[in-house]
Amino acid sequence: MTLFNQAEFAELDRMLADVEHAAQDNADLIRRLAAFSISPSGDLSEMKRLDPVSDTYIARVKSVHEEIIGRTHDAHLEGLPDANLNPEHERDWPYPWGTKSAGTVGISLIAYGFLIKVANLPPSARILEVGCGVGSLTTNLSRMGYRVDALDPNELQCKIIRDATKHYPEPPNVIAQTLDQWLASRTANYKYDAVIFFESFHHVIDHRDCLREMLINHLELDAKIILAAEPILEQENSLLPYPWGPRLDGESLRAMRRWGWLELGFTRAYIKRLFDDFGLSIETFSCVDALPLSQVVIGQKPLNTVNRTIDNGSRYAAALEDGIALSIDGMPAYVSSFSGLSVAESWGRWTIGDIVKLEFTHKLPRDFALRLELKSVFGPNVRKDLQVRAGAKTSAKKLAPIEEATTYEFCFNDVDANALEFVIPHPCRPKDLPGLGIEDPRRIGIGIESITIMPR
Structure with missing residues (x-):
């Protein structure tokens, strides 16, 4: 026709x-x-x-x-x-x-x-x-x-x-x-x-x-x-x-x-x-x-998992002083929700995006030290300040190359909060640094092995 x-x-x-x-x-x-x-x-x-x-x-x-x-x-x-x-x-x-x-x-x-x-x-x-x-x-x-x-x-x-x-x-x-x-x-x-x-x-x-x-x-x-x-x-x-x-x-x-x-x-x-x-x-x-x-x-795509935390709801029994081993696929029962972390890998988890947030079922100790054990600091974050916030209180440490330091402690006093926030200085996709030859599209910052809250 x-x-x-x-x-x-x-x-x-x-x-x-x-x-x-x-x-x-x-x-x-x-x-x-x-x-x-x-x-x-x-x-x-x-x-x-x-x-x-x-x-x-x-x-x-x-x-x-x-x-x-x-x-x-x-x-x-x-x-x-x-x-x-x-x-x-x-x-x-x-x-x-x-x-x-x-x-x-x-x-x-x-x-x-x-x-x-x-x-x-x-x-x-x-x-x-x-x-x-x-x-x-x-x-x-x-x-x-x-x-x-x-x-x-x-x-x-x-x-x-x-x-x-x-x-x-x-x-x-x-x-x-x-x-x-x-x-x-x-x-x-x-x-x-x-x-x-x-x-x-x-x-x-x-x-x-x-x-x-x-x-x-x-x-x-x-x-x-x-x-x-x-x-x-x-x-x-x-x-x-x-x-x-x-x-x-x-x-x-x-x-x-x-x-x-x-x-x-x-x-x-x-x-x-x-x-x-x-x-x-x-x-x-x-x-x-x-x-x-x-x-x-x-x-x-309105929803994607590339730069988004997936919390499958899995929780295991643990006390606050046991810390959070991020290589485990799940969280301690005292963590009610979290965001800004990748899926668990054999060594821990990468931070994803600008902020990592952990919310707890109960208030944090009034005075405590927070210890981070790191596995990696992704290049652009080296020599930048990592800030940790607990309610109105903030503490910061400069991130060194992982060869120089793996442990960081942040001290808090007179805290009234049930959540922690980690402000990542320079989240970046590895694929945006062509010299690396890594096609990872996630906005990563630091690789965390464990997080421990130690009451004082």
Whole structure:
């Protein structure tokens, strides 16, 4: 079943050619293209009855797209043809600066900065960027010190980025593959903190299967899925008359007719369902100064165990003076709850996050000494003060390298409290220190073997 009259496409091609010839620059071209669109002449009711996440619906989207481009889509069609790329020009005048348009450059830089701000990724985070083009966002991410793997099917575009960034302190790893090809061939054992689609999610027709594969095998449990500058519309309309599928505006039609690109659009309801099906929360951000490039949607697992204490409720009989052996999978019966500690290991537990809190079934002794036996002090915490709080009282000790000290005592007098808090000076993920070669995503601080409260 066809949706379009092919004679209308022939007329559209003629009008698009006239517009391209008349346009003064890219911004003017986009303004002129806004006057064009096309409407389906066929019946959309069957497509609207389909489940938009079903294989049948995806097959229908493919057939609609093939009607528009007049051929079978292939991944090699994505990206600018090599004839449109001048490596020397791209090196000296990369996008957006090469446009020499104050509006284009300004909006682009605001959009890149806004994305980096709202993504709020930790230093040295691992990022997968899908569809990097000529590297406009890639270079900004790499200059942040993020460890970026960037995908694009066009090898010439990838080479341009590699040449432009080879002297960066943390150059991106630029891979000439589609997302499908990369997922099928990837063997690296590290996981990403974020996957970013900047003007690229709408080029991935099997996005549902790709997201599923990434969430299972390639992303940290607390990783972020970021859709930026994507055509996500409030509802179906004449330019997107279905939950998702090819857009029918002039700019999209030009890209599809001229280069065979996928130019999909999505309703907000469809994106919400997509994220809901994978158990992802969804947050939307926008910056009015750079729309539509500055529309950002971030999905993330609302609950994860990477940086969260799991208290299974296990308790064993012990007296206060026996202390707390953190290598035991459980806590003494006098501990009512705890947070900020990892699961028990053979030697003890790592602190997780900024604060470790122990709450007790009864009040602490009025005067006591607290003894910590440490197994490790993670690098950034060395020579920093570890604070311990008991109610209104605070005591601090400077942490030495573990080779120099393993035992620390904190003295408290006149305490009125039933809880202890340990303020960790510099919790940090080992994976954020590339020189270590450790892919641990937990924000650890110190490794504690035992905690003993000694009344005085």
